[in-house]
Amino acid sequence: MVLNKYSRIYTQDDSLPASQAMLIGAGLSEDDLRKPFVGVCSTGFEGNTCNMHLDGLANEVKRGLAAEGLVGLRFNTIGVSDGITNGTPGMRYSLVSREIIADSIEAMAGAHNYDALACVVGCDKNMPGALIAMARLNRPALMVYGGTIKGGTFKGQQLNIVSCFEAYGQKLRGHLSQEDYRGIINNACPGPGACGGMYTANTMAAAIETLGMSVPFSASSTAVSASKMQECLDTGHYLRLLLERDIKPRDILVREAFENAMVVTTVLGGSTNAVIHLMAIADAAGVKLTLADFQAISNRVPVLADLKPSGKYLMEDLSALGGVPAVLKTLLNEGLITGDTLTVTGQTLAENVADIRSLGAEQDLLRPSSSPLKADGHIQILYGNLAPDGAVAKISGKEGEQFAGPAIVFDSEEAINEGLAQGLVKAGHVVVIRYVGPKGGPGMPEMLKPTSAIMGAGLGDKVALLTDGRFSGGTHGFVIGHVCPEAYDGGPIALVENGDWIVLDASKNTIDVHVDAAVLQARREQWRPPAPNATRGVLRKYIRTVGSASTGCITDQ
Known part of the structure; x- marks a missing residue:
């Protein structure tokens, strides 16, 4: 079998002497050209x-x-x-x-x-x-x-990169000294x-x-x-x-x-x-x-x-x-x-894996399927009047499967971070972060900083968060991302206002805002597409080519 069926186009064609000369000039031998x-x-x-x-x-x-x-x-x-x-x-x-x-x-x-x-x-x-x-x-x-x-360690605490983000939330609420804050940062990534x-x-x-x-x-x-x-x-x-x-x-x-x-x-x-x-x-x-x-x-x-x-x-x-x-x-x-x-x-x-030992009772990292951490998967796909094309929830089971509360709405990650610093987010809120999707961000940025700050502030089990952006793999809590269509495209998430009652149910896979359809339609008639957050370069190209998160944010379809 010919193993060099592609490279031989350059290396074995007498009509391409310049190609071969450059490869030899780069350090290859005549023998290498046949490999x-x-x-x-x-x-x-x-x-x-x-x-x-x-x-x-x-x-x-x-x-x-x-x-x-x-x-x-x-x-x-x-x-x-x-x-x-x-x-x-x-x-x-x-x-x-x-x-x-x-x-x-x-x-x-x-x-x-x-x-x-x-x-x-x-x-x-x-x-x-x-x-x-x-x-x-x-x-x-x-x-x-x-x-x-x-993993890193500091004062007996096991650390990883998310420890730094959560330490920030603790520091904001006065639960962590500057010295310990810097100690975590200095030891998290060894x-x-x-x-x-x-x-x-x-x-x-x-x-x-x-x-x-x-x-x-x-x-x-x-x-x-x-x-x-x-x-x-x-x-x-x-x-x-x-x-x-x-x-x-x-x-x-x-x-x-x-x-x-x-x-x-x-x-x-x-x-x-x-x-x-x-x-x-x-x-x-x-x-x-x-x-x-x-x-x-x-x-x-x-x-x-x-x-x-x-x-x-x-x-x-x-x-x-x-x-x-x-x-x-x-x-x-x-x-x-x-x-x-x-x-x-x-x-x-x-x-x-024929000769590999399976994991059993000698460890507790991987539970048997008869005694799972969660009986079904943590990735749940939700649909409703807030996400007609779907949203992706990460539900570990520790935060429950239902959440209902009034919306508090932020139109950027910077806005939510400022709102957290000012103490605007309260227990019971459904935090909405929008215009951070594939086109709106652009680039669908991860909301790890706000979710980690929420955890660090002790609100992790007291609020829910939904966004047309993404979440880091380090995120935990009651979080729902990839809300589609995104706000930039006029998805229903763009129509939510502070105080709207939002009901999230990962057991029924639903995500709804309890606002009369006529009211939502009136808001839609008032809504205008935002100016793009990038007007030149690769981010502008991305806005023009990227598809929905519901299909993988693919750019070459």
Whole structure:
């Protein structure tokens, strides 16, 4: 079999001497020109714990490729940090970066005719961006996750990145000294790796390992572990196998694989961001995935893992118990997932974990399905006169399943943050944050700063929050996001006024404002579309091209 069927366009065509001269000038030999080329994409950059070590891992991937007779050619793409940009105007670029990452990987690999891809990624949008590109290109490929960060400690308290946001809320209410506030900040992130709970990065890593697009243990090996380094070196073996067997992403990214990924996301209590990301990856792979599919999984699959943000454990704790493979083996034994889907190892999901021990009574991180943390899924899809096209609720069970109260409305994240500082949000309120959707934000920024401040202020179980924006995987409490249509498009959320009575019911999957239809219609007649929050550049392009959150915020439909 010809393994270099793409790169040979440049390397084996006598009519392209300049192409070959430039490759030789870049350090390749005549012998190298006859080998398969593997694009090694890194989202590494300095100044962010999630990504700071990725270039080093990518270099280890290159070593592993060379040992298998493959030529690794590293290139970089961007990686916007959610943790750094949250609560600032920079957060508008976060979801946008998913599309930039996908487009740039597709452009590099497509333009330079790489025969295969290895993407070394670490933060929330890096992973779905890489998978979207792989599915579009449909050449042998796999993802290497940069790994989870180790937890921090301060005065005996276990810390992670969300501890900082919640400390801010405590400080605002005078419950935390400046010294302790700075102590938490200085100790929350002790080194490289993605945010340590079952937040979006670890959620997507676990989902992608379940999909079969990364090797076993990739999602749960910590960033600084020997196993993570070995994973990088082993990439050469697996990519050569994929090339020899001509196994491509769309052979792996089938309907059953996505169903498995949704199950694992539910069992682990993962981020609601998985909804838009899995829909976008599925779309690129030619698989139809809808909000109804997520609800169908939640109807039959319980939450079993006691992981942060609503639980007590971190991903590093799961790693010590056998990681994601141990979870997969347990779920296979319980009949919650199917094991015959293909993976990048060349084996099926079941074959990958055949020798793995399932998790039992020796631990309490993953409960048995007979004694779940929540009998059904935490991701609930709600519909009603506030969200005709759907909304995504994250209901852990600890905050109850119903909430009713008067609305207090904010037209931006800045407004809610100011309102919290002024003490405007009271127990019993339904907090509405609007004009922060895909177009309105633009970029559908996460509302982690306000939700964390609400938690820190002791209001986490006393208010509900709904928005046409997103929530961080670190968010917990009675929260509903992705309200569609968004306010910018004139969705009903744009018509809500202070004091309107809102009823949220996650048991009936409803989200309604109790205002007479004639009153809402009169408000609609007075409503005018807002001016866009961006008039030039990539954010303006995003406003013009992005689709609804109800279909994954896809830009190329």
